[in-house]
Amino acid sequence: MSIDHTKCDITGMVERHIMIAVDSSDNARRAVLFVGDFFGCYEGFQVTLLHIILEPEATFFPNNDERQKWLTDKHTEAKKVMEEYKHILLDAGFPEDKVNVRIDTMRAPSVADCIIKEQEEMKCCTIVIGRRGISKKEEFIFGSTSNRIIHEAKKCAVLVIE
Amino acid sequence: METQAAQDKKPPYSFRQLQEMIAAYLGPDNVPQRFKIITDTSDFFQVDYNDVVILAGVPYLMRNYTREGRFGLDDEPKYWVRKAIDLKNREAKIIKLVFHEEIEARVGELVFKCVRSPGKEAAILEMVAGHSNFMQGIAIQDTAGNIVRILDFIQGKRFDELIFKLAANHEEFFYEHLPGYLAIYAEMVKAIGFLHEQGQKHGDIRRDHIMLDRKTGTYRWIDFDYDYYHAANMFGYDLFGLGNILVFLVGGGDITVQQLQAKESSHLETLTPEDMNIIFNNRVANIQKIYPYVPDALNYILLHFSNGANLYYENTGQLLADLEEVHINA
Numbered sequence: 502m503s504i505d506h507t508k509c510d511i512t513g514m515v516e517r518h519i520m521i522a523v524d525s526s527d528n529a530r531r532a533v534l535f536v537g538d539f540f541g542c543y544e545g546f547q548v549t550l551l552h553i554i555l556e557p558e559a560t561f562f563p564n565n566d567e568r569q570k571w572l573t574d575k576h577t578e579a580k581k582v583m584e585e586y587k588h589i590l591l592d593a594g595f596p597e598d599k600v601n602v603r604i605d606t607m608r609a610p611s612v613a614d615c616i617i618k619e620q621e622e623m624k625c626c627t628i629v630i631g632r633r634g635i636s637k638k639e640e641f642i643f644g645s646t647s648n649r650i651i652h653e654a655k656k657c658a659v660l661v662i663e
Numbered sequence: 664m665e666t667q668a669a670q671d672k673k674p675p676y677s678f679r680q681l682q683e684m685i686a687a688y689l690g691p692d693n694v695p696q697r698f699k700i701i702t703d704t705s706d707f708f709q710v711d712y713n714d715v716v717i718l719a720g721v722p723y724l725m726r727n728y729t730r731e732g733r734f735g736l737d738d739e740p741k742y743w744v745r746k747a748i749d750l751k752n753r754e755a756k757i758i759k760l761v762f763h764e765e766i767e768a769r770v771g772e773l774v775f776k777c778v779r780s781p782g783k784e785a786a787i788l789e790m791v792a793g794h795s796n797f798m799q800g801i802a803i804q805d806t807a808g809n810i811v812r813i814l815d816f817i818q819g820k821r822f823d824e825l826i827f828k829l830a831a832n833h834e835e836f837f838y839e840h841l842p843g844y845l846a847i848y849a850e851m852v853k854a855i856g857f858l859h860e861q862g863q864k865h866g867d868i869r870r871d872h873i874m875l876d877r878k879t880g881t882y883r884w885i886d887f888d889y890d891y892y893h894a895a896n897m898f899g900y901d902l903f904g905l906g907n908i909l910v911f912l913v914g915g916g917d918i919t920v921q922q923l924q925a926k927e928s929s930h931l932e933t934l935t936p937e938d939m940n941i942i943f944n945n946r947v948a949n950i951q952k953i954y955p956y957v958p959d960a961l962n963y964i965l966l967h968f969s970n971g972a973n974l975y976y977e978n979t980g981q982l983l984a985d986l987e988e989v990h991i992n993a
Contacts, residue, residue, distance in 0.1 A: 555893075560786055561778060561780055561892070610862070610898065611894070637941065640975070641899065641903065642773060643899050644894075644977070645895055
């Protein structure tokens, strides 16, 4: 489905395009529920549910079969949660044609980089993301996707859902 | 990577020929009467001392396995990493056989899954060929398709062993030796930056993974086969390792609470939890509190690796930029 974030309807209203960056965690689910609660009853919003599967280098796996299995498992898991998230948004009042589902497999130094790249391409005006609530130690070693998005995303609003 | 998988599995040397080559290296009186000729290294436990492993047509005489301290265990044998002799040119080599291992790495209280990836190390070896700050070698597939790494043997000491006993006390070490070692450290950080720019991580940055190559006089990173799944920041663990090395270097060794307690040091009264290493909470990161002559610019870098840090380095460029601001004047 093609996405036009600035599409105007006959009343001249600009359609807002919200991206919800998700995975299969509880915090991602909370982000979806938040968007449903806050925006579901209004017109003029389009939502893209984005699930990034960050694919490790092929050398991470002992062989190609393991790699394929890893990718298949991740895709199956992602499709399952995306179906659930889509229903949450539809139940909250979003029209079916205003909810886009996108699962991307990418290689990059961080998930945040992929989310920002997608946001720029789709020209979404808002990124909504759940926060994992990781410890300072974990953030130090492994980084924080939500923090990185807050710092790196440009020309858009960022909502971090606790 | 060269491949031998498609080649004839029949060894290209006879037992007699190999005995002659071994005699040329060990002397005629020391030639083993029985040894295996191996072209498939899948079961590395079957590769014994004095066996000959043939890789891409080159026979290697197997010597002892190596050892390494890891996760608090000292001198764990690495049966898949063997000292060897290239029987064609008699050069010493390190041969790393394939060992697909999944490890629960523990760093302080954090536990995460690591894998040993021969393919990653092979890719990095190709990437760093000719780079003076990395170990050198090639990767070959044996007849079973195992990615075997054949590494140049580095004659020399570990980086961390070099900095001890250089001076009578810390202050002398700090002014006389540290500036030189900081320059070496910056060179090693740049080398890691070189990997990161090409989308690779070292994966196991530790102070005993830098070796001084006596032959060339350069310092080299070793052991690139560790890999882990990253999500938010691919390079965070490498930067953590670089930070630990710097704290160790500036302190002239680790400064631990236990050491200070043993010395009944008055510094214990002034140290707060914020001054300690963010992961290893018994190590002091705010070294200026112990040695007040550590300049602010240098201590500022160290504080990025402390419990009190609110800002972390995300790439080697940020760390290098701060290192350039450091000037040690007696």
